[in-house]
Amino acid sequence: MEQLNKFLNYLSAISPISEKAKEAIKNLCSTLHIKKNNNLQSIGQTCRTIYFVVEGTARINYFKEDKDVTEYFAFENDMIIRAESLFTGRPSHKAIQAISDTTFIAIPATPLFELFEKHHEVERLFRKIVERSYVDAINRLESLQFHTAEERYQALIKKSPAVVREIPLKHIASYLGITQVSLSRIRAAIS
Amino acid sequence: MEQLNKFLNYLSAISPISEKAKEAIKNLCSTLHIKKNNNLQSIGQTCRTIYFVVEGTARINYFKEDKDVTEYFAFENDMIIRAESLFTGRPSHKAIQAISDTTFIAIPATPLFELFEKHHEVERLFRKIVERSYVDAINRLESLQFHTAEERYQALIKKSPAVVREIPLKHIASYLGITQVSLSRIRAAIS
């Protein structure tokens, strides 16, 4: 329960929520442990759950012509959702996978969205979280659109050194939109 | 006023809003006409306004080492905001520019966000709009991350044929993350 309280404090720092609302959210939360390299959610499922990483590291990935592509990394406190499924109701062609042994908090979407009716401030909190995710996505778009692979790698090291320390390079390469061979070359050129 | 009503109907189709809320939003709306190639918002300003295109075409652009990069196209009913500024309060290094003579509806953010207090359903509407934008951004990320330039161009033609008909190729090229020369080559190869 310690973890859950810490998580709720983290949320209310984004946008304040009443004690009642906190309790209501708490009642929806469950905790999940997923072992390294196992899937929390599989390709083909429709996403109806909102996850947060409590401890560990996770990613969203999909397959493009047999190649495993990482779309997103999540660390402590990061939300991890397959938005293109959750917000459209369509099945997702992406998976959520634990990179290391990882603990997630899961909040089922339907009762959470129902909470929005009773607790306006929960909807606000969630809106702000989506706004943040949107800003992150836009910043990544900018980096993929017109930065070179080397610039993107340097930016990633700067923004999240943990990524480079803890995550296999093959995942980092596809996250950057390049092959692992290319990333190796870049790393060799830098140092 | 005809345009304004049409716009509000469009909004309430996304998420229903009461007549009262509609009136309140209406009172915040103003209409702006921007001539082709002129800026609605300039680089360096902090974005405190939410715009929608009523008629015409617009884009968000920025400069990367003197090169004009298009980040986003907006057509009729599309929202156009510089989210990385509006949602963070930081100045934007991006501009909003009319591609053709364009009519915008402008809603100042501060009073709109205040409306959220009184009219829960307006916050919900806005949340859903942000969710849609987020999904769009994720889909574009996927396309930039691991599709070839040709695939991206074909997808764009399929998704918005209007883009290719109405927008200068130099803008389309940078939107796709390639040079105009490259886009010309791809077009030549296809036909």
Place this chain on the structure above:
DNA sequence: CAATCTCTTTTACATTTGTTAAATAATCAG
């Protein structure tokens, strides 16, 4: 309608990144 812009394509060459395969290096399970 001629002159001037602007937009688009083409060419030639440079650079980056991809592909495939092999060689190391690091990690893991028995």
Place this chain on the structure above:
DNA sequence: CTGATTATTTAACAAATGTAAAAGAGATTG
């Protein structure tokens, strides 16, 4: 500890994209 697996780097060559410059098309204006 050791063989097996997984991760990372390197090499050689192919393909895609960038750069710079010029030519051709189309639009605009006096």
